[in-house]
Amino acid sequence: MSEEPPTVHVIDDDPSVRDAIVGMVNSVGLRVRAFESTQAFLHERLPDGPNCLVLDVRLPGLSGLDFQNELKKTDTPVPIIFITGFGDVPMTVRAMKAGAVEFLTKPFRDQDLLDAIAHALDQDRVARHERAELSTLRQRFDSLTERERQVMTFVLAGKLNREIAAQFGTSEITVKVQRSRVMRKLQAESVIDLAHIAAKLDSGASK
Amino acid sequence: MQSTAFRRIAVQTSAGLLAIAIVTAGCYRIRLGLAAPLCLDLCAIVILSLRGSFLTSALVSVVAVGCLDYYFAEPLFTPLILDPLDSFALALFLVTSAVVTTLVSRLRSRAEQLTLRDRELQERMAEIKRGQDQLNLARVNRIMLMGEMTASIAHEVNQPLTGIMANAGTAARYLSRDVPDLEEVRRYLGLIVRDGRRAADVISRIRALAKKAPPRSLQLDLNETILDVAKLIEREVHVKQVALRTELASDLPSVPADRVQLQQVLLNLIVNALEAMNELDSGPRELAVASGRTEFNEVFVEVRDCGPGFDPGDLDRLFNSFYTTKSDGMGMGLSISRSIVEAHGGRLTAAPNVPRGAAFRFTLPVEIDERTASSR
Numbered sequence: 001m002s003e004e005p006p007t008v009h010v011i012d013d014d015p016s017v018r019d020a021i022v023g024m025v026n027s028v029g030l031r032v033r034a035f036e037s038t039q040a041f042l043h044e045r046l047p048d049g050p051n052c053l054v055l056d057v058r059l060p061g062l063s064g065l066d067f068q069n070e071l072k073k074t075d076t077p078v079p080i081i082f083i084t085g086f087g088d089v090p091m092t093v094r095a096m097k098a099g100a101v102e103f104l105t106k107p108f109r110d111q112d113l114l115d116a117i118a119h120a121l122d123q124d125r126v127a128r129h130e131r132a133e134l135s136t137l138r139q140r141f142d143s144l145t146e147r148e149r150q151v152m153t154f155v156l157a158g159k160l161n162r163e164i165a166a167q168f169g170t171s172e173i174t175v176k177v178q179r180s181r182v183m184r185k186l187q188a189e190s191v192i193d194l195a196h197i198a199a200k201l202d203s204g205a206s207k
Numbered sequence: 208m209q210s211t212a213f214r215r216i217a218v219q220t221s222a223g224l225l226a227i228a229i230v231t232a233g234c235y236r237i238r239l240g241l242a243a244p245l246c247l248d249l250c251a252i253v254i255l256s257l258r259g260s261f262l263t264s265a266l267v268s269v270v271a272v273g274c275l276d277y278y279f280a281e282p283l284f285t286p287l288i289l290d291p292l293d294s295f296a297l298a299l300f301l302v303t304s305a306v307v308t309t310l311v312s313r314l315r316s317r318a319e320q321l322t323l324r325d326r327e328l329q330e331r332m333a334e335i336k337r338g339q340d341q342l343n344l345a346r347v348n349r350i351m352l353m354g355e356m357t358a359s360i361a362h363e364v365n366q367p368l369t370g371i372m373a374n375a376g377t378a379a380r381y382l383s384r385d386v387p388d389l390e391e392v393r394r395y396l397g398l399i400v401r402d403g404r405r406a407a408d409v410i411s412r413i414r415a416l417a418k419k420a421p422p423r424s425l426q427l428d429l430n431e432t433i434l435d436v437a438k439l440i441e442r443e444v445h446v447k448q449v450a451l452r453t454e455l456a457s458d459l460p461s462v463p464a465d466r467v468q469l470q471q472v473l474l475n476l477i478v479n480a481l482e483a484m485n486e487l488d489s490g491p492r493e494l495a496v497a498s499g500r501t502e503f504n505e506v507f508v509e510v511r512d513c514g515p516g517f518d519p520g521d522l523d524r525l526f527n528s529f530y531t532t533k534s535d536g537m538g539m540g541l542s543i544s545r546s547i548v549e550a551h552g553g554r555l556t557a558a559p560n561v562p563r564g565a566a567f568r569f570t571l572p573v574e575i576d577e578r579t580a581s582s583r
Contacts, residue, residue, distance in 0.1 A: 013445070014366045016366050016367045016369070016370035016398075016401075016402045016405060017366055017369050017370055017373075019370065019374075019398060020369065020370040020371075020372075020373035020374045020377070020398065020402075021373060023373070023374060023377045023394075023395055023398070024373045024374075024376060024377045024380075026377075027377045027380045027381060027391070028380070058362075058446065060445055060446055060447075060448050061448060083369075085361070085362045085365045085366070086361070086362070106365050106366070106368070106369040107365065107368045107369040107371075107372045107373075108369070108372070108373075109372070109376075110372065110373050110375075110376030110377070111376070113373070
């Protein structure tokens, strides 16, 4: 899979802070894009690679915390590092609970922000990998026929081919063929493997 | 007023005469000597002098002496007195009643004076207390405004500070490379200087605001004051997504005024306007601050917002102390602003803005130069 290099996105309306963060991230050799507002950020297409967002809590219009909630609703959530002038405890708790990677109070040590960025990019790399895996699995699952899905459910419930055949009123041979087709389409090597795949699909669907 | 005083004297005099008549008639009927009616009459006169005027008491005393002489001193029913003891008693009566009446009336006038002075003093004290309350409230209002501004100012200092720290780290990183990238180092040092200057600007603005009040006679450029205040609340305006427009007259004469107090008035009006537009869901968020001259040799400053405005029925109450439409307001801002403007010889008024919102406007007189005034 060809992947773009990691990108750090900075949203801060203050030029002093924005320029400084851009320079800092650049100096460690990471790609960085800066935005004045959340709207400007939303206009841009997110690069197809690990991303993270350095976000000022206090922004004109939608506040950073509200924007975090908006972003969570999209299908490509980005890990967020909050920076704020006056971080009170409730605000920090709210941001962290909503899944922020880090909450830094200005002025912060530059190493703290760089560490947080590295952490966030790793987190997104893992999340991207999981998302990609899940979407492959889903594609494979979607290729199953209605009957194959039913067979899969019974197999996972621990039913024998004979019992499944009796349930559908078909021959055992037919069930065997359908079952091997399920295994092949989902690229499962064993019933245990199949159970893993089903569990992943389940947790993906509940997200 | 005069007729009631006259009536009172008449009533008291008749009451005194009646008392003398009753005493005389009563004592005469039961055939008592001179001593008893003399004492009773004296009592009546003392009581009368406590309540009534000096004139009444004197008149009643003379009548009493006449009665006593006529009915009780030998020979009876003549103005003559045979017994020297009787003459002496009557003379003593007259002197005693005169002394008592004089003393009592003097005491009464002294007491009246004291009551009057006491009332005056109490009024004066209440006035001083009112003035102090007003002063205290003005201070509280100023402190509250400063508090509101402090959060904004702290943020303004913190921003460049964040930049400085981050840029210093970046410059250090470029320096510690195997081949130091001096071009980049120079660039980030430049940014540090820029941010440092920005922080220093903020500090000098706060210092200007917090400075002790200069003498009132200072000639003040109102446009400059408006720009100072606009700079102070720049951040609030930005965060609240308000477009601040200044329409300043270029030929504005300076006015004699206290800079800090006028800053406070302007801050009050602008913060009010910003808060009025806070609850706005749609429509433009425009705040205009205008200055200019009136035809009466005055300068004016006007603050217009696009908020919900005010009910014309509330116009009278708008400037009252403790009248507020804000949940957390004290209702002092406008009242204090008006007293500040009026102390400068100006007026602060409110009117609806077109097409919506409120417009607050204050005027200040331009002092005529004394030399040109006398040469006319």
